[in-house]
Each structure stands twice: as structure tokens, then as C-alpha cells.
Amino acid sequence: MRIAMAGCRGIPARWGGVERVVEDITAELSHMGHEVIVYGRGGYVPVDQPPTAGRVIVTPGLGGKHLDAITHTFTAMLDVxxxxxxxxxxxxxxxxxxxxxxxxxxxxVFTVHAPDWRRDKWSRMAKCVLEAGLACGMKRASAVTAVSEPLARELSAxxxxxxxxxxxxVRPPRAGARADVNDMGLTADDYALFVGRIVPEKRLDLLIKCWAGLNVTSTLAVAGEMCSDAYCRHCRDLAQGLNxxxxxxxxGPRLESLYxxxxxxxxxSVLEGMSLVLLEAASHARCIVCSDIEENVALLGEAGVYFRVDDGAQLVAALSRCSLEEAFRRRMGSMALSRAKLFDVSRSARSYEAIYTRLVGGG
Structure with a gap:
């Protein structure tokens, strides 16, 4: 089959969960013998990008937080x-x-990766546009998928x-993933790791406040693109004087080493679809502390150390226990690894292939 992917920034993935999913699925589908076109955006896809499994086509569009995705996808729809x-x-x-x-x-095929229409970063008008996009996709698509069971139930109802x-x-960690992190100013097994965009719904500010209340000498490492907006500045201000x-x-490999x-x-986080951060952490057998939102619990089951959403006291207690009890950390990491093995990239690609085949065959 000839398959086109639209709606992501492009591949190879540099940041963004959707891009990483599209890159992995494209590689698997190409390996199965399908031809895959991925529509990308000029500001994301590098001119000298390394070879990818799919063919990347960059279409024009307007920049900016509000117009980037919709205008690039508009021109992709005309091209496809x-x-x-x-x-x-x-x-x-x-x-x-x-x-x-x-x-x-x-x-x-329309895939919903997360309830974007509920993200704090969007204005009321932007949320209305996202709701309209959701409604259009739900109406026009031949098949609709969601990456988490709670999200699938919500949309279906x-x-x-x-x-x-x-x-x-998630793919198994590459050989040698446990490379030295000293060049990043960190010591193995002596830091807590936050990975993600620095946006309000990720609640990095809550984590930093809780870190200030912990009686530990460990480092809190934050891996995420920093920007100049008010929330990023607020997080930096909170971290002043803290480790x-x-x-x-x-x-890539450096992120794997961090995990x-x-x-x-x-x-x-207070909002997720199916978190790749949690999946990747689990694949590295890490102890995971996360909010008890339905999507996280559905993903990790009993393999997560949960705290009530926005409850700083519970987060401090969870972090304290994980810091002090190495045996507990190891046990939870082992359970997380077993959980990660349930979610295989090849299986996801085969599921999409089955949907494509059904639609192309008129089923």
C-alpha cells in the first residue's frame, strides 16, 4: 500500500511525542513493504536530514503557535x-x-494522541478550533483510533x-544505553529525571516546589526545551538556589542514557494521552513516580508510584520513599519493565496495517 501521514512536524523526530510515534510506525510499515509518505514542516525537518524509512515531503505553511499545524496540514491535504x-x-x-x-x-484514518483541546497553553479561541478539528476528524474519517483506552472510551461516548x-x-533500549552521564553534570543513580515540554499541564513548577521540600542531596534533572514565556521563567525562578x-x-542516545x-x-502531568516518557522510562526498568490520572494508571497498572493530581504533599512522600528505599525502587523498576514489554512498536504497526487493509479493501 501507499500510505500518507499528515499532522506531525516531520521525521526524523527531534522532539514531540506524535513525531516519535509516526517515525516508529513509518519504519515498521516500510519494513513490511509499504510505501510511506510523511508530510513535514520546513522549520522542523532539517535540510540535511539523515535518511528515513519514509519519504518526507515538506509543504508550505505559516509559522507561529496558532497557525503552524493547520496551515501546513492544509497544504499537505492539497498535495496528497x-x-x-x-x-x-x-x-x-x-x-x-x-x-x-x-x-x-x-x-x-484519524488518530487522537491526547486531549489537545484541554491543554492549558491554548487560548479559548484556540481550544474552540481544536474542538472543531476533533469534530471534523470524527465525522470525516473512515476509521478513528486513540492511543489510550480512557481516551477511546471518551471519544466513542x-x-x-x-x-x-x-x-x-516502545523499542527495547539499545545496547550500551547506560552510558556515562558525567558530561551532563550528573551522577548515575543520584538524580530524579523529568522529561517533557516545559508547559503548564506538565506541572514542572509543582515538582520543583516539592523538590525544595525534600531532605535529599540528589539532583533534579530537567530534560526539555526551554522557552522565553512566562511559565518557563517561573520554573527557572523557582529553581534558584536548588539542586x-x-x-x-x-x-537520541543521550536521552536514553538519562533514562x-x-x-x-x-x-x-495533569494531561496525557499515552505517555511515551512513561513507556520509555519503563523500558529502562526505572522506578516511576507519576500523577494518578486515568491515562497513567491505564498504562502502568501496579507498576507506578502514584500521587493524587496536584497534591504536593503526596508527591513529596512518594519522592522521599523512592529516594530512601533502594530495594523498593528496584522492585518497581522491574515491574515497570514487565509492563513495557506489553507495548511493542511492531504490534502497533500491525494494528494500523490491519485498519488500512480493511479500508482499502472496502471492509
Whole structure:
């Protein structure tokens, strides 16, 4: 089959969960013998990018937080109609707003990776646009998937149509992933790790406040792109005088090393779809402390150390226990690894392949 992917920034993935999912699925589908086109954005896809499994096509669009995704996907929808693809896979609600352009020309699969319409960073108008994109995707798509069971249930109940649960997958850590982290100013097994975008719903500010209340000498390592907005500045201000190290964006082998050497991985987020951070931490057998939102519990089961959403006292207690009890950390890490083995990239790709085949065959 000839498959087109639209709605992500492009591949190879430099940051962003959707991009990493698309890159992994594209590689698997290509290995299965399918031809995959991935639509990307000029500001993300490097001119001298390394070879990827799929063919990357960059279409024009406007920059900026509010117009980037929708304008690039608009031009991708115009382009895809002349590519002779068998199926179009649209990722995320914002890009789905333009899916009506391709509807009628080819089957469309619409995947919801997270409830983007509830993100704190968006204005009321932007949330309305995301809601409209969600509604358009739910109406126009030939098949709809969601990456978590809670999200699939929510969408199915809300829109009255079947939503297939296709979880994200994770690859086993590469050999030698536990490389030295000294060059990042860290000591193995002596730091807690936060990985993610520095945005309000990730609650890094809560984590830093709780870190200040811990009686530990360990470091809190923050791996995430820093920006100049008020929330990023607020987090930096909170960290003044504390043993908190902002590493900026960390990707590839260096990020694997951060996971592999962390004593604990912490995710205080109030909003997720199916967290790749948790999946990757689990694949490295790390002890994971995270908020008890439904999506996290569905992913980790009994393999997570949970605290009530936005409850600083519970977060401090969880971090204290994990810091002091090495045997407990090891046991939870082992359970997390067993959990990660349930989520395989190849299995996810085969699930999507089955959906494509059904649609192309008229099933």
C-alpha cells in the first residue's frame, strides 16, 4: 500500500511525542513493504536530514503557535490528492480540521494522541478550533483510533461512533544505553529525571516546589526545551538556589542514557494521552513516580508510584520513599519493565496495517 501521514512536524523526530510515534510506525510499515509518505514542516525537518524509512515531503505553511499545524496540514491535504495514495493517516485534532479536503478521494484514518483541546497553553479561541478539528476528524474519517483506552472510551461516548484503541509502542533500549552521564553534570543513580515540554499541564513548577521540600542531596534533572514565556521563567525562578539542572532538549542516545542512569523518573502531568516518557522510562526498568490520572494508571497498572493530581504533599512522600528505599525502587523498576514489554512498536504497526487493509479493501 501507499500510505500518507499528515499532522506531525516531520521525521526524523527531534522532539514531540506524535513525531516519535509516526517515525516508529513509518519504519515498521516500510519494513513490511509499504510505501510511506510523511508530510513535514520546513522549520522542523532539517535540510540535511539523515535518511528515513519514509519519504518526507515538506509543504508550505505559516509559522507561529496558532497557525503552524493547520496551515501546513492544509497544504499537505492539497498535495496528497495528487499522490495516488491508498490511505491517508491524519494525526491529532488540529490538523484534522482540514481533512475534509481529502475526504472522498481516499480512506482517512484519524488518530487522537491526547486531549489537545484541554491543554492549558491554548487560548479559548484556540481550544474552540481544536474542538472543531476533533469534530471534523470524527465525522470525516473512515476509521478513528486513540492511543489510550480512557481516551477511546471518551471519544466513542461523546461522538457515538466506534473508536479503536491502538496503543503506542516502545523499542527495547539499545545496547550500551547506560552510558556515562558525567558530561551532563550528573551522577548515575543520584538524580530524579523529568522529561517533557516545559508547559503548564506538565506541572514542572509543582515538582520543583516539592523538590525544595525534600531532605535529599540528589539532583533534579530537567530534560526539555526551554522557552522565553512566562511559565518557563517561573520554573527557572523557582529553581534558584536548588539542586535543579536544566539540560534543555535532549534526544537520541543521550536521552536514553538519562533514562538508564536515573534513580527515578517523575511525571506530575495533569494531561496525557499515552505517555511515551512513561513507556520509555519503563523500558529502562526505572522506578516511576507519576500523577494518578486515568491515562497513567491505564498504562502502568501496579507498576507506578502514584500521587493524587496536584497534591504536593503526596508527591513529596512518594519522592522521599523512592529516594530512601533502594530495594523498593528496584522492585518497581522491574515491574515497570514487565509492563513495557506489553507495548511493542511492531504490534502497533500491525494494528494500523490491519485498519488500512480493511479500508482499502472496502471492509
Amino acid at each position: 490528492k495528487r499522490r495516488g495514495v491508498d490511505v491517508l493517516h491524519v494525526h491529532s485534532p488540529g490538523p484534522a480540521l482540514t481533512s475534509f479536503i481529502a475526504a472522498g478521494h481516499m480512506p482517512i 461523546r461522538f457515538g461512533r466506534h473508536v479503536e484503541y491502538v496503543p503506542n509502542g 535543579v539542572k536544566f539540560l534543555g532538549g535532549v534526544y 538508564a542512569n536515573a534513580a527515578v523518573v517523575v511525571q506530575p
